[in-house]
Amino acid sequence: MITVSMTVNGDAVSHEVADETLLVEYLRETLGLTGTHVGCDTSQCGCCTIHIDGISVKSCTVLAAQAEGHEVTTIEGLAKDGALHPVQEAFRECHGLQCGFCTPGQIMAGAELIRTWEGPLDEHQVREEMEGNLCRCTGYHNIVKAILKAHKDTRGSADA
């Protein structure tokens, strides 16, 4: 057993956990943040995508211990002061989700993408950069639209 301490969605947390605890298990089972999902066991589906220090990672492929001292943001922490993140808004507006299981991972991936992407963002680039997130329901068409819309909304113009 080890003690892990980190900040999750702005709150300092600290718990004793089994050494081999994955970050996604810590989030779901210890912290009760069930918005982050487990969809596969080969680190390919992206349903578990969260942010560590603002950067997207697959929380199923990180030990809780590796997040020691870092800032973790999950889907539950994306909206600020009751206001949805532009990516969340765009997903609803563009019907970028159906069953919703992959959605938290898609939104976290999309949010990090548009925040860090320099220059214009086009459909091809969205499709390349989002490769690590699988969806079985939407055929991706509307998720692409949602991310492009959120990018446009946050940058103020199409070629920011």
Place this chain on the structure above:
Amino acid sequence: MYPFTYRRPTSVADAVKMFATSDDAAFLSGGHTLLPTLKARLAAPSDVIDLTALPELRGIEETANGLLIRGGTVHADVAASPLVRRKIPVLAGLAGSIGDRHVRHRGTLGGSVANNDPAADYPAAVLALNATVITDRRRIAAGEYFTGLFETCREPGEIVVAIEFPVPLSAGYAKFRNLASRYALAAAFVARTKAGVRVAVTGAYNKGVTRPTHFEQALDADFSAEALDTLDIDPNDMLSDAAATGAYRANLIKVLARRAVVRQGEVLIYK
């Protein structure tokens, strides 16, 4: 996963000591090979020694010999590095083509090179550029480092702390991805170095990353796609599986090498 003891060393030397005093330890770097392996219950190390927080394993700098990239540097940082983009742009592009975006935020150069997955990208760059693998205890030339599928000449507990890449005159990388795993079914790194043309192929040979020297000789004489026209790769030297037969891989090597020759300076990704 089977239970293990998590250990966090304070330095590389500390990590080496921890390894020596464990029953059966594994090093954790990016984690995107080790953790899936452990989750699949394919391995049960007694201790997992986490290298990710060691500052001495991060960083990219220019040296007299070229570019030194420390082992704990993540793929995304190599891909975005202004220094790498300026000096060896195809290396930056190769790093930016590994896995997916989230994988690139965690996976490391040292982890990739230490593991030597037969379908990984970095080994092709290391071998084609004639890089030097720097461990906690020695410097190893690329030609000696890779010894087979998932095999390297590292001793147990030996840590890849950095790779030093000579800067080539030009380079190109072309890969064809497995439609499911997205690893390379075959990939060719073609570099023009001061010592001549070097070609390294990953994903395809049944002995791991390999230089098809007959390609190199032909390209030395005539650096063009046509120079490879009459040359062949032996399908019996290839890996063969449901996704790609030996004959298909042999064909891909030729196609990809040609395209890397014609489009030096670019990273070409096909699927």
Place this chain on the structure above:
Amino acid sequence: MDLLKSLRAVGQPLRRKEDERLITGRGRFTDDFSLPGQVWAAMVRSPHPHAKINGIDASAALAMPGVLGVFTGADALADGLGEIPHNPVPSTKFDVKLTGRGGTPVYLGEHYLLPIDRARYVGEAVAMVVAETRSRAYSAAEAVMVDFESLDWVASTLEAAAPDAPKLWDALPDNILVDATFGEVAGTDAAFKAAANIVSMTWVIGRVTGVPLEPRAALSWYDPETKRYTLYAGSGGAVRQKHELAAVIGVEPAAIRVISFDVGGNFGTRNRVYVEFGLVMWASKKLGRPVKFRADRSESFLTDYQGRDLVSEVSLALDRDGNFLALRADNLSNVGARCVSLSPLSKGSGLITGSYHIPLATLRSRATFSNTMPTQAYRSSGRPEVTFAIERLIDKAAREFGYDRLDLRRRNLVQPSQMPYRNAIGSLYDSGEYQKNMDRLLELGDWAGSAARRREAEARGKLFGLGFANYVESSIGNPKERADIIVHPGKGIEVVIGTQPSGQGHETSFAQVMADLLGVGFDEVTITLGDTDVVTAGGGTHSGRSMRHASTVMALAAEDLVNKAKGLAAEILDTGADQVTFGEGLFGVPGTNRTLGWQELAVTAAEKWPEGLRVRRDNEMHQPVFPNGACMCEIEIDPDTGGIDITRYVTIDDVGRCINPMIVHGQTHGGIAQGIGQALWESFTVDPDSGQPIAASLTDYGMPRFDNLPSFTCEIAEVHSPTNPFGVKAGGEGGTTPAPAVIMSAIEDALAPLGTIEIEMPATPLKIWNAIQTLRASTRAGAKTEVA
């Protein structure tokens, strides 16, 4: 129906009510639930495709820390647990009636929670371990020693159907559980004899698996005081699962509460009970603790109910002018180790003539057991297979007899004047404008401009392919549905209904329907689903049934509610009930300006009746509907690598009345992706030498992804069905139905300059490259470039 007169919300792309919780991480998927004191179950799974179970030694497992029990099939039998009553033979009035040989009942192969005698496929659960933690349960499962005795096995469909194949069930002489012939044999034979031209082909449509991103899970606890089970388990129909599990456990259905809130994708995989659901229920009673199970993705790959797997031999007879005279088909379905559902074979059987007028047809429908995971309905169950068979056969006929493939189709399409059209197998197509669909599709997709795009692609060294397919598909499904409408004073209108969405947006689209029926705002209506203590009856969601059944029963219930409310209004307004009018959500009396709204009536009702203002209505509808459409696509192939890019994908889909076009488009997109997946990447392959599945993880099973699909151009056509008040057909599965055919049609077109060769799906880069090599070699050899 009067209530349909003012439709405001219906037809609008209203944004979904579900999204609020799903985009903020507050979804309620099965694994999100935990109960205090819960323990975990893990399955011991067979590594063999076929093996006798001679004994199970749990001693090592039981000695491990935290292990609470190991349970076997023998234990289950001793506790009186029964078979899962899958009821696999579709039995609505209009389903094609499959039988065993000579009209005998279909032998199903019993499905106990854990087998007693043998394991019949790799991954079959043969024992359950329960432990304090999930990790300990899985570790202990590895320590259970099962004395397996390997038996001969068979996985391939054609081999399994052979008379001398290794047999899975002693009750049958071989593996053939279904063998029935339909249609007019003599007439068909005569037509073939007289035909000017005949074209034939055998198509293999392989095995895929649904890969819903939420792995299946179940959490059960047993309350010894109330003697009731509570089971959290996402599925395709909580009510059905409750009844089936009651039969397994041996209790009254009222003793079980099934909760299925958010479900992470279904596509058919969740339409039947999984053994783990019954197993955790059983364990939770025995151990007096809540018991939870969650499948790994690898378990999902191995043991989710799988899809497709059909071998279809088809022949088409044509006259000299290209009119279709007759069709013969022999369809062989691989149901796996036991029969869980015959939906694919049955539904496909009804549609073998596709969108075309073919006056005579004979169909032999067979099903075989094999040592593979059982199959069942998967996205457009049975219809992509038969659409593939007829559409690709028409392509072949066009090529062999020198017709333009569009002209040959157009001249044979069922005409609107023929609707309702009874096809040669007896299916009654309700409505549709097939030629109009074709014309509009060709316009929408700029078919005429493809020649220029071909030249441009060829200039870049690519092979360019243009594909086309028509489709008609059927929506039948469980014929019964129930709706409760409750007007809550001060809170709005609640509808309780028995469908089971997994992304189809019922909370939104059903609210649109009810809002318009009752003349209230969309925001005032909430839809309640998924908890069988509230949802007392219902048919679940499958076969595109939901909106058709739900809108119909909601319309009937709304009528009942309006009538009830009129009676109440009459009392309040001191007039006869027949004087009360209803419109725009208000009850009134003509000639006065007194009106009453739903809320006022609800308040009065609460004072009068203990149950308040509410109605319950049941409905039963057997008449199927036939969504239909057309599809084209363009692809580019890199001839050096066999790599393929889809550059254009266009569809027209007649879904009947479209309640929410945004939701329907989303369904089409997702359906297209699954169909393309089967054509290009997906195959649940079993190694022919070992019987081991070799594509049992995302590392080997290719999936549709962001970067291998294009954006789509989709248009909805609305030809209202005369079979139900709203005129709904279905919009959930039309995306998938023509997709495999249209992709393979495009690949064939791309390779046509080199010759013709059959490529079995999935057409991976390896296969396309191999095909190109074969064609080039045969050209060099001077052989006729048509390779069988």
